[in-house]
Amino acid sequence: MTQPEVTRCGFIAVVGRPNVGKSTLTNALIGAKISIVSRKAQTTRHRIHGVLTRGAEQFVFVDTPGFQTRHGGAMNKMMNRVVTQALADVDVILFVVEAGKWTPGDQQLLDMLRDRTNVILVLSKIDSIKSRESLFPFVADLAGRFPFAAVVPVSAVKREQLDVLLDEVASRLPEGEAMFEEDALTDRPVRFLAAELIREKIFRLVGDELPYGCTVVIEQWEEAPARVLVSACVIVERESHRPILLGAKGMHMKRIATEARQEIAQLLDMPVHLEIYIKVRKGWADREASLRDLGYE
Numbered sequence: 001m002t003q004p005e006v007t008r009c010g011f012i013a014v015v016g017r018p019n020v021g022k023s024t025l026t027n028a029l030i031g032a033k034i035s036i037v038s039r040k041a042q043t044t045r046h047r048i049h050g051v052l053t054r055g056a057e058q059f060v061f062v063d064t065p066g067f068q069t070r071h072g073g074a075m076n077k078m079m080n081r082v083v084t085q086a087l088a089d090v091d092v093i094l095f096v097v098e099a100g101k102w103t104p105g106d107q108q109l110l111d112m113l114r115d116r117t118n119v120i121l122v123l124s125k126i127d128s129i130k131s132r133e134s135l136f137p138f139v140a141d142l143a144g145r146f147p148f149a150a151v152v153p154v155s156a157v158k159r160e161q162l163d164v165l166l167d168e169v170a171s172r173l174p175e176g177e178a179m180f181e182e183d184a185l186t187d188r189p190v191r192f193l194a195a196e197l198i199r200e201k202i203f204r205l206v207g208d209e210l211p212y213g214c215t216v217v218i219e220q221w222e223e224a225p226a227r228v229l230v231s232a233c234v235i236v237e238r239e240s241h242r243p244i245l246l247g248a249k250g251m252h253m254k255r256i257a258t259e260a261r262q263e264i265a266q267l268l269d270m271p272v273h274l275e276i277y278i279k280v281r282k283g284w285a286d287r288e289a290s291l292r293d294l295g296y297e
């Protein structure tokens with residue numbers, strides 16, 4: 001695998017209240033479906049959403065799970081956790097606000113960023129704004145609320161101003177070598193990608209409730225003529241994590257399996273039959289030997 005020559009590399013978090021367009025923007029920035037990266041990611045405290053390498057710059061987008069969940073009432077508690085965990089030592093924060101719309105939810109989030117530097121204000125969905133001049137007072141108001149490092153209006157859908165945003169981010173990333181291999185997605189063996197896709201689905205759905213996370217191991221992989229048969233095992237730390245994963249009437253697991261199956265099929269360009277089992281392996285995270293069994297070094 002080729003290691004790109006990178007002179008700047010750092011972590012970026014994309015935050016904002018629900019529905020402001022964070023996912024659309026992140027996906028537009030890092031390209032298609034690249035939520036999977038090299039295992040090196042495990043050496044950081046961040047959950048990596050995707051990596052973009054642009055010339056000599058590497059942008060590592062981290063997941064901010066609390067912002068992505070839709071549990072209304074638990075929002076406050078979650079935001080606190082997000083600030084302390086996901087935003088801890090990221091290099092740049094993209095604070096996304098819908099152009100022209102400011103709500104108490106936005107203010108609440110902004111308050112949590114109080115002591116941070118390198119916060120870039122991103123005005124999203126500018127394609128739905130009639131006149132850009134009408135945004136001036138809006139921007140002026142926000143600039144009075146927080147010392148943003150930069151203000152960049154973008155349209156993720158129309159791919160407007162994305163390079164400008166990346167330039168602003170890049171200039172604030174620390175100098176350093178690439179942390180990830182270039183083109184990690186195409187270089188990884190498909191089994192590993194499949195396991196990561198399942199892990200991603202689990203994390204998205206119940207990540208907040210699984211304190212020690214989980215690991216996914218592909219136990220069987222059979223390439224039949226017209227489809228691939230995959231059997232995966234999700235290993236959790238405690239017996240009490242099993243019902244969390246399953247959800248009421250197995251609904252969580254069903255959804256995880258369905259979504260993962262669809263994406264694995266897309267990746268392979270072939271129908272997939274996916275079975276997922278749950279195993280409890282107590283304390284696996286602490287035992288070196290079992291870590292090695294599971295493919296972690």
Ligand SMILES: Nc1nc2c(ncn2[C@@H]2O[C@H](COP(=O)(O)OP(=O)(O)OP(=O)(O)O)[C@@H](O)[C@H]2O)c(=O)[nH]1
Pocket residue numbers: 016017018019020021022023024025067068069124125126127128154155156157158
């Ligand atoms: N017109 C327009 N709509 C956009 C743009 N970006 C996102 N949207 C729409 O805004 C809605 C929310 O977008 P998401 O990317 O899911 O927003 P999010 O902030 O990730 O939402 P949560 O997952 O709820 O936190 C979707 O209907 C998008 O299609 C944009 O650049 N222009």
